[in-house]
Amino acid sequence: MSARPRRTTLSTIAASAGVSVATVSKVLNGRSDVAPATRSLVRSLLEQHDYVPSSARRTGDTTIEIQVDGMCAYAAGIVGGTVEAGADSGVSVAIAIKKGPAGGGTAWARDLVSAGRQAVITIAEHPTPAQLAILSRARLPVVVIDPLDLSDTSVSSVGPTNFTGGLIATRHLLALGHSRIAYLGGLATALSSQARLHGYRAAMEDAGVPVLPDYVRTPGFCYAHGVEGAGVLLDLRPAPTAIFAASDECAVGAIHAAKARGLRVPEDLSIVGFDDSEIASMTSPKLTTMHQPLREMGIVALRTALRLAAGERIESAHVELATELVIRESSLTA
Known part of the structure; x- marks a missing residue:
């Protein structure tokens, strides 16, 4: 049976640096009373030895x-x-x-x-x-x-229940009579975005409504992504009459992109967000959204x-x- 590798100790670091254990401890704790050259050497050795102090030794709050x-x-x-x-x-x-x-x-x-x-x-x-x-x-x-x-x-x-949230949000828009519904926002690689997108697709499939390839855009969750992505969607022909956005910030960006094109929300374009963050009730119009706890x-x-x-x-x-x-x-x- 091979022996377990020995854990690097402060003594090991101190011996390698030619300083006391107290000096190494001062560097670890961010003390200022250590010469810059010594501090640099100790830090280099800490990295070299992959040293991490044990949390079990900590005390206090x-x-x-x-x-x-x-x-x-x-x-x-x-x-x-x-x-x-x-x-x-x-x-x-x-x-x-x-x-x-x-x-x-x-x-x-x-x-x-x-x-x-x-x-x-x-x-x-x-x-x-x-x-x-x-x-x-x-x-x-x-x-x-x-x-x-x-x-x-x-x-x-x-x-949160991302898939269920996407499903419910899209069903809400379908129940309002929309069929040209787009999905906007979220990174394509993000699990939450994938789940919300799958919920959107499941609702559309259950309703027998096709999802047009151009109606799915996943640039990101931020306001700027909403402005950019909604701009692309609204310039399509035919353009969507509703957008399910993967975040409230993205939804607010979509609202502003619609207004920049002379479209009214919700009269010309319905928008549903995801988060129910503070901005959902601060924007105009106030945002219909999936409440994320x-x-x-x-x-x-x-x-x-x-x-x-x-x-x-x-x-x-x-x-x-x-x-x-x-x-x-x-x-x-x-």
């Missing part, structure tokens, strides 16, 4: 970090639920704006552990296998909200992260929360 790309209305709803659940549980929630893909390898995991995090929650972005290995070695659990991929069942995740998703993610940090077993790797249609002013009978 429990802190969970939630990472977001930016504080849009969608993210704000989730973060609000996470912070609320943290306050109820006596847990601190740190909010971090990501500057690129989730994390940065060993340094990312080490920084999380050194900062005293007990778990990390990330929105949509799935850590790479290498990052997951680092987090596992550091005993730092991760929970993904509305993941782009569900194939890795070792990662806990929380999301953003606050509840944040709460479930926080509670899941705490259970994982405590070493508890999670019954289901992925938890789905129900979506429901909220009818406002942007959809009308054809």
